[in-house]
Amino acid sequence: MTENSAVLPHIENKPLRERVLDVLRDAIVSGELKPGQQLVEVEFAARLGISRAPLREALQILSREGLVETVPYRGTVVRQLTKTDIEELYSLRSVLETFAVQRVAARANPEDVTRLRQCFDEMLAAAEAGDLKTVNRIDRRFHDTLIELSGHSLLGVTWSTVSMRVRQVMALRNERNTDIRQIAYNHLPIIEAIEQGDEARAVRLIQEHVASSGDLVAENWDESQNGDES
Amino acid sequence: MTENSAVLPHIENKPLRERVLDVLRDAIVSGELKPGQQLVEVEFAARLGISRAPLREALQILSREGLVETVPYRGTVVRQLTKTDIEELYSLRSVLETFAVQRVAARANPEDVTRLRQCFDEMLAAAEAGDLKTVNRIDRRFHDTLIELSGHSLLGVTWSTVSMRVRQVMALRNERNTDIRQIAYNHLPIIEAIEQGDEARAVRLIQEHVASSGDLVAENWDESQNGDES
DNA sequence: CGTCTGTAGACTGTCGACAGTTGACAGACG
DNA sequence: CGTCTGTCAACTGTCGACAGTCTACAGACG
Incomplete structure (x- = not known):
């Protein structure tokens, strides 16, 4: 440990899924992504410049949080609010x-x-x-x-x-x-x-x-x- | 729609991630998987006879439920209970x-x-x-x-x-x-x-x-x- | 004409392979 | 001897490709 203790900015290296999660969550809670809107995996992965794997992991979490709804083999949709x-x-x-x-x-x-x-x-x-x-x-x-x-x-x-x-x-x-x-x-x-x-x-x-x-x-x-x- | 309405048993076709989720959840809440135990992806995927993708999706959810703890690049561990x-x-x-x-x-x-x-x-x-x-x-x-x-x-x-x-x-x-x-x-x-x-x-x-x-x-x-x- | 069956397209689900990161250990250097 | 620096093995993170499933539509059949 040197005496150099200058405070350097932390370089973020969060996994993609977490960054994707933040982006999508924000888009949903801000109303940018509207209820009912389909989240097609290939489309969004392309739009975000990533592959589907981390996107899917993020979607699982959003689904668990109740922000989106996933029906097997049918896809993911932004949840409707009744x-x-x-x-x-x-x-x-x-x-x-x-x-x-x-x-x-x-x-x-x-x-x-x-x-x-x-x-x-x-x-x-x-x-x-x-x-x-x-x-x-x-x-x-x-x-x-x-x-x-x-x-x-x-x-x-x-x-x-x-x-x-x-x-x-x-x-x-x-x-x-x-x-x-x-x-x-x-x-x-x-x-x-x-x-x-x-x-x-x-x-x-x-x-x-x-x-x-x-x-x-x-x-x-x-x-x-x-x-x-x- | 025919008049044939015999009650047939439903054939389950849940995605793997959901079945994996049920299995792992059950193993954790039943105490079979003990707190602190490492969940190495390749090992568990092999043990369950599946690939890592659906396993990882299940782990994301378990993590969100607080049953396991995931540290990026370090792996997933059954959560300790203080x-x-x-x-x-x-x-x-x-x-x-x-x-x-x-x-x-x-x-x-x-x-x-x-x-x-x-x-x-x-x-x-x-x-x-x-x-x-x-x-x-x-x-x-x-x-x-x-x-x-x-x-x-x-x-x-x-x-x-x-x-x-x-x-x-x-x-x-x-x-x-x-x-x-x-x-x-x-x-x-x-x-x-x-x-x-x-x-x-x-x-x-x-x-x-x-x-x-x-x-x-x-x-x-x-x-x-x-x-x-x- | 209405009903059933087959097919096509667009998706999601799953897989195996490769890239990146971590912690531990061994060796260089003062 | 203590500290720093590579190197390595064991993982996790990410990717692209393929397989499976659903919906809609078009055509066969009565």
């Missing part, structure tokens, strides 16, 4: 976040609260600037942080699947521009309840928070909006 | 089952109760006969049924992952022969609470039920019991 799917998604999300909030509020660690407050501040700033996209990104970070702070790694991996699909729903929904600043302020009481270690109130607030956004999306969900491929 | 893993597993299990019980108790459907009672009866009969293996199998079925009756398909897929890993823990634990008949009787109050639509009590009972079995396993968990390969 109203029921969305209701289930948000109800499970509520259950998972409730669990996380319970654990975080029970500890009421000041450092945790600081991190959450930081999210809130940034979100508010973005809201003042009218930057909806950034607000949404920080909103995601807020909830991801909540899960992370629960210190429950299994909850973390479970959450990541649910979270991705929520993100997809957000990308596909009929834009419903509520008061953007209100979105930010909705998070404040949750942080305060956690800060005070008031578990019961924190739980009630997070449930209301998730339920209201879930209801909003579900009510205005148009089953037919996700037609066919582009 | 005490923390077990605590997380049972706490998440409790959360998921609580959610399911809430939904089932809220409906308090008589048919649902009948199905649960049937599990109980069979479990009791097996317990009287001293057949621990059957008791465990029906115990699994009881809890699976609870989830199924919740009518929440996303909860179902989430449960199946957790459930599998619980099964693995059961297979690997230091056998702790409690009163076998007591296991069966523990389920009865839960069923009764559901029958009466007493959501709060049903929730409390299921949480106690899961927590007690979780604690029992976690307390007696010996980290070193899962050494190396056979």
Whole structure:
């Protein structure tokens, strides 16, 4: 070991399947690949400049995550999202976040609260600037942080699947521009309840928070909006 | 369509990866493949009489399910189970089952109760006969049924992952022969609470039920019991 | 004309071979 | 002797080719 400890950028050498996975996942949750669209292996492999093997391995995982649906000998399709799917998604999300909030509020660690407050501040700033996209990104970070702070790694991996699909729903929904600043302020009481270690109130607030956004999306969900491929 | 409607047995033609998946999953959750054991692709492909491609696709899924761990270029290993893993597993299990019980108790459907009672009866009969293996199998079925009756398909897929890993823990634990008949009787109050639509009590009972079995396993968990390969 | 059967095309499923990466060990060098 | 540098064997990662399966359509048959 020499004394040379200059910080060099890490050279990524992830297997192709992982890079493909990231690309496809992102394309699906961002709504770029629309529900119902066929994912023909030879076509996509060519488009990505790779062979079918790593692509197939990535598709297996996406299938397991519920983002695509694979029927043997028939191919892979981006999963359709029904109203029921969305209701289930948000109800499970509520259950998972409730669990996380319970654990975080029970500890009421000041450092945790600081991190959450930081999210809130940034979100508010973005809201003042009218930057909806950034607000949404920080909103995601807020909830991801909540899960992370629960210190429950299994909850973390479970959450990541649910979270991705929520993100997809957000990308596909009929834009419903509520008061953007209100979105930010909705998070404040949750942080305060956690800060005070008031578990019961924190739980009630997070449930209301998730339920209201879930209801909003579900009510205005148009089953037919996700037609066919582009 | 002719009038010939004789019921013929379905010929299974599942892709190899799915059959391989079932075989490997079963081997892992039954404890046949022990934590820490290396899964060398060429070796297993040869042992199963297939090529590496479908095996690899199956391994991707097992990895995503948390049963194995894959490090790029280094291979796949059956995942180790730490005490923390077990605590997380049972706490998440409790959360998921609580959610399911809430939904089932809220409906308090008589048919649902009948199905649960049937599990109980069979479990009791097996317990009287001293057949621990059957008791465990029906115990699994009881809890699976609870989830199924919740009518929440996303909860179902989430449960199946957790459930599998619980099964693995059961297979690997230091056998702790409690009163076998007591296991069966523990389920009865839960069923009764559901029958009466007493959501709060049903929730409390299921949480106690899961927590007690979780604690029992976690307390007696010996980290070193899962050494190396056979 | 309606129904069944055969065929063609476009896919997915599977395979065997080759390329790339890793960790361990042996030898060069100070 | 301790450290660094090749080299090697055992794997995993990736590829292109072939085999198997499905759907749709066209033609035979009553």
